[in-house]
Amino acid sequence: LSSTETKFLQDLGFRMLNCGRTDLVKQAVNLLGPDGINSMSEQGMTPLMYACVRGDEAMVQMLLDAGADINSEVPSSVHRHPSVYPDTRQGTPLTFAVLHGHVPVVQLLLDARANVEGAVQDGAENYTETPLQLASAAGNFELVSLLLERGADPLIGTTYRNGMTSAPLGDMNSYSLAAAHGHRNVFRKLLSQVDKDKGDVLSLEEILAEGSEPGGEKRTSHSEGTLRTGKAKLRALREAMYHSAEHGHVDITIDIRSLGVPWTLHTWLESLRTCFVQQRRPLIQGLLKDFSCIQEEEYTEELITHGLPLMFQILRASKNEVISQQLSVIFTQCYGPFPIPKLTEIKKKQTSRLDxxxxxxxxxxxxxxxxxxxxxxxxxxxxxxxxxxxxxxxxxxxxxxxxxxxxxxxxxxxxxxxxxxxxxxxxxxxxxxxxx
Incomplete structure (x- = not known):
């Protein structure tokens, strides 16, 4: 057959499968070419991937029974598949099912032993989003719970091929995505999964104190591995705190702070700004009280250019005595121990008036x-x-x-x-x- 005829027959086979007729699977597979049921379209998609996109549970089961590769990936190369969408590269059937929120199909794929992390291999860099990252960004609590139950790792982030990333402290993992999109219930679910096995996870206080104590006994390999995991979690929470503050989700920011994650000046200022705009007085009082917890090395030019004007704006607008006293304490701390110079009263020029x-x-x-x-x-x-x-x-x-x-x-x-x-x-x- 000529290449044109082969292409025509393959397209016909994909159309037969995409119509949802399970009784046509055998005939359609014969038209797909030498790769059979695992043949890829010009977009790099297999019949199983298309079925997962549609949420066709019956077709997914039929294709799996016929031997479809449950962990097939959309290729990154465009030589054989010139029409591959950049955002779908390295996507797996599970990725597409999660992306479109088809819970029954996700359950079916996981029961069939699909890789819960999608295309991610142990120890390898991840250049695409994992199913858990996608579910966290979408705020799909049911899918997040299901993936965590099957062992998905919320600490896995995305590495960008050009070496550039929008995340200041690391890669955008599931914590950061849930926090950035304001999915508080999903974020708490991610935290609860890590906290289930507290015997293998150091507390944040222990992680923060690590290295500050002189001497100490040499750690075992198990405790060192636990410390590395704990530090990775701390980095993830710091990044999530940054993104929640940047996007105005102050409740998530406060949740992270309550875990012992230290403030940065930027996250504190953004949280204070959000609370002021939303007129959340109790949170403003809590944030002002927490100013003393910010390390002095965090005092950057941002405190002068953005922080002090914001706090004076709050002082002018607030009629709450507690907030006024808290702000006066902060202003005193910022001014330092130097004596306050005498202020000269500015007298208004009297304008001439006639009777x-x-x-x-x-x-x-x-x-x-x-x-x-x-x-x-x-x-x-x-x-x-x-x-x-x-x-x-x-x-x-x-x-x-x-x-x-x-x-x-x-x-x-x-x-x-x-x-x-x-x-x-x-x-x-x-x-x-x-x-x-």
Missing amino acids: PHFLNNKEMSDVTFLVEGKPFYAHKVLLFTASARFKSLLSNRPAAENTCIEISHVKYNIFQVRKCLGRFLKTESYPCSHVC
């Missing part, structure tokens, strides 16, 4: 306005200081002393109710002319 009886008083007037043919008396000193428009108007008037200024297109009673002529010409503009 209201100068307004519309013929005897005290040296300027006359004509409104609807009626005179309105004013004083030029008051007008000069009232506005720049008055000053310009009076400066351009003829030199004759008896010159009147006519205001047109405004009624006399409206003009008269303006107790301050400066306000009148600042806010309104009416044609005027000089008349004798």
Whole structure:
């Protein structure tokens, strides 16, 4: 057969399988080519992967019974499969079932001994998301629980091929993804799974204290391995704390802090900002109380450029005495032990004011306005200081002393109710002319 005919028959076989007709499996497999049921389309997808995407439990079972590779992967190379989507590379049937939230299919694949970590091999770098990472990011509590029950590792992160990652402390693992998307129940489930076997996990206090004590007995290989696992968990929680703070999920941030994970200045400031915006006063009080727990080496320029303005903003907006006292303690700590210099009171410059009886008083007037043919008396000193428009108007008037200024297109009673002529010409503009 020519390559065109072979391609046509393979496409026909995939179409027959994708229609969901389990009775056509045998005939369709014969059309797929030499690889049979494990043949890949131009997108690098096998029939089992397509069935997992659709959530077709019956077809998945039929393909598994027919010998489909349960751990097949979408190839990374584009030479044989030029239409592979970059985001699907190294995806397995389990990956696609989790990605589309098909719990029964996931259960079926795991029962058939699918690799719970997808394409990840022990000790190898992971260039794609594990099923647990995908379920954690989606917030699918049922899938997360199922995968954890089958041994999925929440500490596995994703390594990027270009060596660049958005995670400041490590790779984006399941903790970070759940925290970044605000899935608090999923995050707590991930934590509870690790805490089940506390005999093999050091407490965070022990991890933080490791290396700070001089001397000490030499650790066994088992305890060293436990310490490495504990440190990996601490790094994961620090990263999760960063992402939860960055995305405004302060409840998750507080949960992580309650585990003993230390604050960084950045996560503390972002949490404080979120609580202030959300007007969560009890959390603000708790965060301000925790400021003393931040290590001095964390005091960076961010404290000056972002932290202090934020805290002064809270001080101005807050009417709570406890918050005001907590902020004063922080300001004192930031200022240091130096004496406070004497503050010079800034006195406001007094502006000249004339008595209201100068307004519309013929005897005290040296300027006359004509409104609807009626005179309105004013004083030029008051007008000069009232506005720049008055000053310009009076400066351009003829030199004759008896010159009147006519205001047109405004009624006399409206003009008269303006107790301050400066306000009148600042806010309104009416044609005027000089008349004798």
